[in-house]
Amino acid sequence: MKFVANKDDLLNGIKIVERATVVKGLQPVLANVLIETAGVNQIKLTATDFDLSIITLINAQVEEEGKFTLPAKKLGEILSRLNDELINLELNGSTATITSKKSKFDIIGISANEFPQVEENISETDCMEIETRPFTKAIREVVSAAAGYETNNLLSGVVCEVNKNVLEMAATDGNRLARVREVVKNTSSDAETAFEMLISSKVLSELSKISLLADSETIKICKEMKKIVITIDKTKIVTRLMQGQFPKYNQLIPQTFPKEASVNKSDLIAALERVAVMVNEKNSIVKFEFADNTLKLSGDSPDAGNSQDEIDIKYMAEPLAIAFNYKFILEFLKIAESEEISIKLNSSLSATVFAPVSDEDYLYLVMPVQLRG
Amino acid sequence: MKFVANKDDLLNGIKIVERATVVKGLQPVLANVLIETAGVNQIKLTATDFDLSIITLINAQVEEEGKFTLPAKKLGEILSRLNDELINLELNGSTATITSKKSKFDIIGISANEFPQVEENISETDCMEIETRPFTKAIREVVSAAAGYETNNLLSGVVCEVNKNVLEMAATDGNRLARVREVVKNTSSDAETAFEMLISSKVLSELSKISLLADSETIKICKEMKKIVITIDKTKIVTRLMQGQFPKYNQLIPQTFPKEASVNKSDLIAALERVAVMVNEKNSIVKFEFADNTLKLSGDSPDAGNSQDEIDIKYMAEPLAIAFNYKFILEFLKIAESEEISIKLNSSLSATVFAPVSDEDYLYLVMPVQLRG
Numbered sequence: 001m002k003f004v005a006n007k008d009d010l011l012n013g014i015k016i017v018e019r020a021t022v023v024k025g026l027q028p029v030l031a032n033v034l035i036e037t038a039g040v041n042q043i044k045l046t047a048t049d050f051d052l053s054i055i056t057l058i059n060a061q062v063e064e065e066g067k068f069t070l071p072a073k074k075l076g077e078i079l080s081r082l083n084d085e086l087i088n089l090e091l092n093g094s095t096a097t098i099t100s101k102k103s104k105f106d107i108i109g110i111s112a113n114e115f116p117q118v119e120e121n122i123s124e125t126d127c128m129e130i131e132t133r134p135f136t137k138a139i140r141e142v143v144s145a146a147a148g149y150e151t152n153n154l155l156s157g158v159v160c161e162v163n164k165n166v167l168e169m170a171a172t173d174g175n176r177l178a179r180v181r182e183v184v185k186n187t188s189s190d191a192e193t194a195f196e197m198l199i200s201s202k203v204l205s206e207l208s209k210i211s212l213l214a215d216s217e218t219i220k221i222c223k224e225m226k227k228i229v230i231t232i233d234k235t236k237i238v239t240r241l242m243q244g245q246f247p248k249y250n251q252l253i254p255q256t257f258p259k260e261a262s263v264n265k266s267d268l269i270a271a272l273e274r275v276a277v278m279v280n281e282k283n284s285i286v287k288f289e290f291a292d293n294t295l296k297l298s299g300d301s302p303d304a305g306n307s308q309d310e311i312d313i314k315y316m317a318e319p320l321a322i323a324f325n326y327k328f329i330l331e332f333l334k335i336a337e338s339e340e341i342s343i344k345l346n347s348s349l350s351a352t353v354f355a356p357v358s359d360e361d362y363l364y365l366v367m368p369v370q371l372r373g
Numbered sequence: 374m375k376f377v378a379n380k381d382d383l384l385n386g387i388k389i390v391e392r393a394t395v396v397k398g399l400q401p402v403l404a405n406v407l408i409e410t411a412g413v414n415q416i417k418l419t420a421t422d423f424d425l426s427i428i429t430l431i432n433a434q435v436e437e438e439g440k441f442t443l444p445a446k447k448l449g450e451i452l453s454r455l456n457d458e459l460i461n462l463e464l465n466g467s468t469a470t471i472t473s474k475k476s477k478f479d480i481i482g483i484s485a486n487e488f489p490q491v492e493e494n495i496s497e498t499d500c501m502e503i504e505t506r507p508f509t510k511a512i513r514e515v516v517s518a519a520a521g522y523e524t525n526n527l528l529s530g531v532v533c534e535v536n537k538n539v540l541e542m543a544a545t546d547g548n549r550l551a552r553v554r555e556v557v558k559n560t561s562s563d564a565e566t567a568f569e570m571l572i573s574s575k576v577l578s579e580l581s582k583i584s585l586l587a588d589s590e591t592i593k594i595c596k597e598m599k600k601i602v603i604t605i606d607k608t609k610i611v612t613r614l615m616q617g618q619f620p621k622y623n624q625l626i627p628q629t630f631p632k633e634a635s636v637n638k639s640d641l642i643a644a645l646e647r648v649a650v651m652v653n654e655k656n657s658i659v660k661f662e663f664a665d666n667t668l669k670l671s672g673d674s675p676d677a678g679n680s681q682d683e684i685d686i687k688y689m690a691e692p693l694a695i696a697f698n699y700k701f702i703l704e705f706l707k708i709a710e711s712e713e714i715s716i717k718l719n720s721s722l723s724a725t726v727f728a729p730v731s732d733e734d735y736l737y738l739v740m741p742v743q744l745r746g
Binding site: 083278 | 444447450451454455456468475476477478479480481643644646647650651676677678679680681682683684
C-alpha cells in the first residue's frame with residue numbers, strides 16, 4: 001500500500017472513525033483503524049467496537065493498492081503535529097512509514113487480516129433522508145433523558161419516528177422524559193409510510209459529533225431487521241437496531257395542568273447552582289416552593305448545612321411545594337434555547353413539565369421526589 | 374461573631390489561604406479556614422497543613438467579635454455563586470449563616486479551639502525585601518528543576534540568595550540544574566550582608582500564585598533558625614527553613630564549551646513534540662544529532678515504532694550525537710522567553726547548557742543519557 005493524502009483530510013477521517021475504537025480492550029486490533037485503498041483516488045478508514053462501526057472515505061492519490069491497520073491514537077497525534085499539507089504513507093512489512101517534509105515516522109501496525117469484518121451494505125428498501133440540523137438539534141434535546149448506556153436496557157435507547165413531515169424523538173430513564181417534535185423535509189422514497197426506530201442514545205450522541213466533522217446537509221438512515229446504517233456524506237455508521245417495546249411515553253404526558261409558572265431561565269440556573277452547594281449528594285434534592293409570583297428554592301445537606309434562595313417568577317395559582325433532583329432540571333435548562341421557561345404543575349407528587357416558552361414542541365417531564373416530614 | 378464584608382474580598386482571601394488546606398486528611402479541621410475578627414475593621418483568615426500556613430487579612434465591618442472555622446471549599450463555592458457585592462456572616466452555635474440579598478446559607482463548621490496554633494510572628498533581624506516581579510520570574514525559571522516534593526529531600530528545595538543587588542536562585546534534581554541571576558532593588562535593613570535560604574519548591578510555587586491574588590509590588594522575607602515568614606501585602610506565608618548543605622551547584626556548571634548551537638525555540642518545540650510521539654515511555658529519550666547547521670532528532674519506541682525529524686540551526690562545529698530526556702528540554706523551552714536558544718555542548722556524556730540567547734543570566738543544565746550501541 002502506498003498513497004499521498006492531504007494531512008487535514010486524513011486527520012479529519014481519523015477523528016471521525018476513532019470514536020468507534022476500543023482503546024483498552026482484549027483485542028489490540030480494535031484500537032486500530034483499518035486503512036484500505038479504494039480505487040486510485042480514495043482510501044477507506046474503518047473502526048469498530050462490534051456494537052458500533054464507523055467507515056469513512058477520504059481522497060488520496062493511490063500509488064499502490066493494499067490494506068493495513070494502525071493505532072488510531074498514535075496516527076492522530078502524529079498527523080496533528082505535522083506542518084505540511086501533504087503526507088505520504090507506505091507499507092513495509094509490519095510497519096507503515098509516514099513522511100512529510102523532513103519528518104518521518106515508522107509506525108508498527110497489525111495485519112488487516114486480524115481486523116473484524118464490517119458489513120456496511122444494507123437493503124435500501126426501508127430508508128429515510130432527513131436534514132442534518134433539525135435532526136441533531138432533536139438529538140441534543142432528548143439524549144440526556146435516556147438511561148445510561150451501561151445498563152444496556154431498552155431505556156438506554158431513543159425512539160425516533162418520522163411521519164410525513166414530522167420528526168418525533170423521545171427518551172426516558174423512568175425519572176424523566178424528553179420529547180421533541182420538529183417539522184422536517186422528508187425526502188424518503190416512501191414518504192407516506194412512517195419510519196420508526198429505537199437506537200442507542202450513545203450512537204446518536206456520536207452521530208451528532210460526527211455530523212460536525214462530516215459537513216453534510218442531510219443524513220440518510222436505512223434499517224433492516226437488526227441493523228441500522230446511517231450515511232452522512234462519505235461517512236457510514238453501522239449499528240444494531242434495538243429490539244423490544246419502548247414504553248408508550250405519550251400516554252405518560254398529562255394533557256392539562258391546573259397550575260403554571262413562567263420563569264426566567266438564567267435566574268433559575270443561578271439560583272439552583274447556589275442552592276445546590278448544600279444538597280444531599282446521594283439524592284440531589286432541591287425543594288421548589290411556588291407562591292405569589294415567587295419561587296423559593298432550598299437544599300439540605302446532612303453534613304454541610306442548608307441553603308435557601310428566592311427568585312421572582314410569574315405564578316398566580318395556589319401555593320405548591322414540590323421537590324426534584326436538581327440535576328435533571330439543570331440539564332434541561334442548559335439545553336433549552338428559550339430565555340423564558342414554562343413549568344406546568346399539578347400536585348406535589350405529579351409529573352411536572354418543563355418547556356421553553358418559545359418552543360412548544362419540546363418538553364421535559366420530570367417526576368418529583370417525595371418530600372419527607 | 375458577626376460581620377459584613379465585600380464578597381469579592383472575602384472570596385479572594387479564601388482563594389489565597391485555601392492553598393494550605395488539607396482536603397482529605399485525618400483532621401477534618403485542616404480542610405477548614407479559621408475566620409477571626411481582628412478589631413472592628415478587619416477579619417483574619419488562616420489555613421494550615423502544618424508544613425505551610427497562610428494567613429491573610431481582609432476588610433470587614435465587624436459587629437460582633439469571635440472566631441470559627443468553616444470548610445474552605447464550600448465557602449468558596451457559595452461566595453463564587455453569589456451576585457450581590459456584600460455578604461453578612463453570623464455565627465449561631467455550630468453553624469455560621471451567610472446571607473446576601475435573597476440567598477441564605479447555614480454552614481456547619483468546627484470550633485476554632487480545634488484549629489492548630491499558627492505562629493506568624495518572627496524576629497525582624499534577618500529580613501530582606503525584594504520586588505515581586507523579578508522574584509516570581511526567577512521562581513518560574515527554576516522550580517521545575519527541583520526534585521519532587523514527595524521525596525522530602527534537600528533537592529526538593531530551591532536555594533535563594535540575595536547579595537547586594539543580585540538575586541540568585543537555583544534548583545536541581547540531580548539530572549538537571551536551573552540557575553538564574555537577577556539584578557534587584559535590595560531594600561533590606563542590612564543590604565551589605567548576604568541573605569540566603571533553602572526553601573521548599575512547593576512553597577515557592579504557591580507563593581508565585583498567591584502573589585497574583587495579593588497584588589503587591591514587594592515581598593518581604595524574614596527568617597529565623599527553622600522558620601521563614603513571607604509577607605505579601607496583607608498575606609503571610611509561614612513555612613520551615615530547610616536544613617542541610619545544598620550541593621555547590623556553581624561548581625557543576627562548566628565554564629567553557631568547545632561547541633555551540635543556536636536554535637529557533639518554536640522550531641525545536643514543534644520538532645521535539647513530533648518526535649516524542651515515538652519514544653520509550655519509560656525514559657523519554659530523544660537523540661540529538663548536531664552537524665552542519667542541522668539538528669536531527671530521533672525517537673524510538675519498542676512497541677510503537679520510531680520517528681525522525683530535522684531542523685535548520687546554526688552549528689559549525691564537529692558533528693556530535695547526544696541524547697536527553699526530552700521532557701527536561703521541553704520544560705525549559707516552554708519557560709524561556711527568548712525566541713533564540715543557545716545550546717552549549719562538550720561531548721556526548723557531558724553536561725549540556727541550554728540558555729536563552731537574550732538572557733545570559735538564566736541557564737538550564739541537562740545531563741545527557743548514554744546512548745546504547
